[in-house]
Amino acid sequence: MKRVFLDGLGRLPVVRDVEVPEITDEEVLIKVKVASICNLTDVHTIEGTHPPHHVWAEGYLRTPAHAWPAPLGHESAGEVVKVGKYAAREFAPGDRVCTIHASETMSEYVKARPEWLAKLPDSVSYEEASPIExxxxxxxxxxxxxxxxxxxxxxxxxxxxxxxxxxxxxxxxxxxxxxxxxxxxxxxxxxxxxxxxxxxxxxxxxxxxxxxxxxxxxxxxxxxxxxxxxxxxxxxxxxxxxxxxxxxxxxxxxxxxxxxxxxxxxxxxxxxxxxxxxxxxxTTLGYTKAGLQRGVDLVASGQIKMRPLLTHKFYIDDVAEAFKLLMEKREPAVKVLIVPDKEYFDHVRLGD
The missing domain is CATH 3.40.50.720 (NAD(P)-binding Rossmann-like Domain)
Incomplete structure (x- = not known):
């Protein structure tokens, strides 16, 4: 499968083939439909002013030497394709979900724990759901x-x-x-x-x-x-x-x-x-499953409009161009989407 990595400071992301993740009994495997670039965290990781997300999640405030190569992406939405026996209490194959905490979401597949996921109603598209993190x-x-x-x-x-x-x-x-x-x-x-x-x-x-x-x-x-x-x-x-x-x-x-x-x-x-x-x-519920569910509810109810923020989309193979767009500020961009699922790419609808 394809996954996006950053090999070091000042470099553009690259796509590599890696094995599909194996999951434990407590985990869920997700086919990522849409991931989105965090304009500050992901771009600042390249510039050296924010540690890569996977080591930040481990508690590092500065980038340690072992951070590279760093998998990119922590905003995503997709479809559950496999569940561990304990995770099956809450999720099943076919469930539509968005993620929080997952640190390798610019991938065709990503694994996550149930407490990192919220289910999506049919009224919320994958592209609208990806930035709910x-x-x-x-x-x-x-x-x-x-x-x-x-x-x-x-x-x-x-x-x-x-x-x-x-x-x-x-x-x-x-x-x-x-x-x-x-x-x-x-x-x-x-x-x-x-x-x-x-x-x-x-x-x-x-x-x-x-x-x-x-x-x-x-x-x-x-x-x-x-x-x-x-x-x-x-x-x-x-x-x-x-x-x-x-x-x-x-x-x-x-x-x-x-x-x-x-x-x-x-x-x-x-x-x-x-x-x-x-x-x-x-904050009380920031970066928690309850906070994630609250975000889903706000988008589903129409109180928060996500689609107007979606300005650009790129297939995963073109991820370097997506980052260049943001870093060079060639044109106004708000939320830039990375789409690992080629079949879904044409279905991704940007801002109205």
């Missing part, structure tokens, strides 16, 4: 930090930011202000629920949000860009707690973007404002 993280972070009737700023409108925008709407945010340097992404954000879309290349985000909130700041800042410039300004954007006005809840900085570089920020401002900081890894 990402949605499961984003949504729980938003659910934990955005309350009904609040004002939210979301920095970055890539795939995670566009999901966060929709999740904030579902959570009941009264006003959603987003920022992104790419015009097409700002326009898409407005279609998906944002009220105001700012351009950081021509507007001062801090001053604009200060103006839009009458100098108060926002209740929650959701950082989805994962770069020092956006993380740094979060303390400036979040509102100050006013306990003398009746014990108001503190403002919240929700950090989703994974940033390798050190980020200087004004700690006294954070301290003075009495704000909370919540990272994606500190």
């Amino acid at each position: 990402l949605l499961s993280w984003v949504n729980i972070l938003v659910e934990d930090t955005v309350r009904p009737g609040t004002v939210v700023a979301i920095l970055g409108q890539g795939s995670s930011g566009l999901m966060a925008t929709q999740c904030a709407k579902v959570a009941g945010a009264r006003r959603i202000i987003v920022s992104d340097p790419v015009r097409e992404k700002r326009e898409l954000a407005l279609k998906l629920g944002a009220d105001i879309a700012l351009d950081p290349t021509s507007q001062d985000i801090v001053k604009e949000i200060e103006r839009l909130t009458d100098g108060k700041g926002v209740d929650t800042v959701v950082e989805c860009a994962g770069i020092p410039d956006t993380i740094r300004i979060c303390t400036q954007l979040v509102r100050k707690r006013e306990p003398h006005l009746g014990g108001t809840r503190p403002g919240t900085i929700a950090v989703f973007g994974a940033c390798w570089d050190p980020v200087p920020f004004d700690f006294f401002e954070l301290h003075f404002k009495g704000a909370h900081v919540v990272t994606a890894g500190a």
Whole structure:
């Protein structure tokens, strides 16, 4: 079978033939229909600013020497083709599923444990389901930090930011202000629920949000860009707690973007404002089976629209071109799909 590997830093992925995985009694074998590139994790692995997913899952914060060659992919959806005797209590051949935790999903087949899977209703296509792994993280972070009737700023409108925008709407945010340097992404954000879309290349985000909130700041800042410039300004954007006005809840900085570089920020401002900081890894159900199922339910109900985020598709043999598209930023791309199943390729429908 075919599987995508990365042989080292600064290299493009390659496809190799490997044996179909053997499963244990506790595992499930899945025929991958669609995998999707994580624009930050997978691309940053090539650039050396994020460890490969399979060693990150083992607890490594930096890339160890034994990481190479690294199998790529941790977002996918497919069909169960074989189950171990204990996994058969929950899954059967023919079940349509999406994955979480699996680290070799840019493959024709991948094995997974039942607690890494959620079943898909027929109304959710494989291409819509593949990025639900990402949605499961984003949504729980938003659910934990955005309350009904609040004002939210979301920095970055890539795939995670566009999901966060929709999740904030579902959570009941009264006003959603987003920022992104790419015009097409700002326009898409407005279609998906944002009220105001700012351009950081021509507007001062801090001053604009200060103006839009009458100098108060926002209740929650959701950082989805994962770069020092956006993380740094979060303390400036979040509102100050006013306990003398009746014990108001503190403002919240929700950090989703994974940033390798050190980020200087004004700690006294954070301290003075009495704000909370919540990272994606500190959420209640992030990266769990329950969070994954919640993501499936949101997509199935139509509350989260995944298809508008799907901008490109590539057959697995062309995976290097897919990464070049993202890394060279030749054209606006949100979610790029890798399709290992050649027969399914023509059935993959991109954004409307």
